[in-house]
Amino acid sequence: MTTSVDIVRKLAAQYHCLMSREQIHALADIITCKKYKKGERILDEKETCKAMLYLEKGMTRQFYFKYDKDLTEHIAYEGGIVVCLESYLKQEPTRLMIETLEPTVLWEIPKEEIEHLSLQEAEIGVLYRKFFEYSLIESQVKADTLRFEPAHERYNKLLQLHPEILKRAPLVYIASLLQMTPETLSRVRSANLNDK
Numbered sequence: 001m002t003t004s005v006d007i008v009r010k011l012a013a014q015y016h017c018l019m020s021r022e023q024i025h026a027l028a029d030i031i032t033c034k035k036y037k038k039g040e041r042i043l044d045e046k047e048t049c050k051a052m053l054y055l056e057k058g059m060t061r062q063f064y065f066k067y068d069k070d071l072t073e074h075i076a077y078e079g080g081i082v083v084c085l086e087s088y089l090k091q092e093p094t095r096l097m098i099e100t101l102e103p104t105v106l107w108e109i110p111k112e113e114i115e116h117l118s119l120q121e122a123e124i125g126v127l128y129r130k131f132f133e134y135s136l137i138e139s140q141v142k143a144d145t146l147r148f149e150p151a152h153e154r155y156n157k158l159l160q161l162h163p164e165i166l167k168r169a170p171l172v173y174i175a176s177l178l179q180m181t182p183e184t185l186s187r188v189r190s191a192n193l194n195d196k
Helices: 006-013 021-028 084-091 112-120 122-148 151-161 163-168 171-177 182-195
Strands: 032-036 041-045 051-057 059-066 069-077 095-099 104-110
Touching: 006 021, 006 051, 021 112, 021 122, 051 059, 051 112, 059 104, 059 163, 059 171, 069 163, 069 171, 104 112, 104 122, 112 122, 122 151, 151 182, 163 171, 171 182
Parallel strands: none
Antiparallel strands: 032 104, 041 095, 051 104, 059 069, 059 095
16 A cells, blocks of 8 residues: 555655655655545535645546536646645635546645645755646646647647546547547547548
8 A cells, every 4th residue: 555655755756856754754744645436526616725636546637617618627647736726825715626537546735734844844845846836837838739739739749748638538528628629629539540
């Protein structure tokens, strides 16, 4: 069974942070494991995001409703950090929701506790900052892709950066994530297969 220490070591390696044994254990002491069934809501609209979530196993999506349409904002899987950033930083209710697309095991990293540790331990502060940097870069890449690239290039970028999403997520959510209709996604996928 994976322990909180294993998870912190994995995070430190993934984000290229050198941490002492004491720092690893200090961070491991504040994180908690949560398990969810497929289709469970982790965070609901109007709730406040009080923790970052590290996915050990499974898949989640962040989504919102606009004009009664369910729109997918983000899909994450093993090794990903999930956070409703605005709600988390401002500690205000969110409009985004998080639900599981598969049975999911995740680790909650509570905001208050990691911020306290970050002030005490510089390396934990560096790791915490890297969570934000990665999240902001990913958001910028996604925004630029949606703004500047046609449908087939958006699909190819997702295929290149996150093939797991294309293998495991329902097509309706992939289409929404790529801001295209399911019909357009089908055409793009067919064209892609024919090009090979």
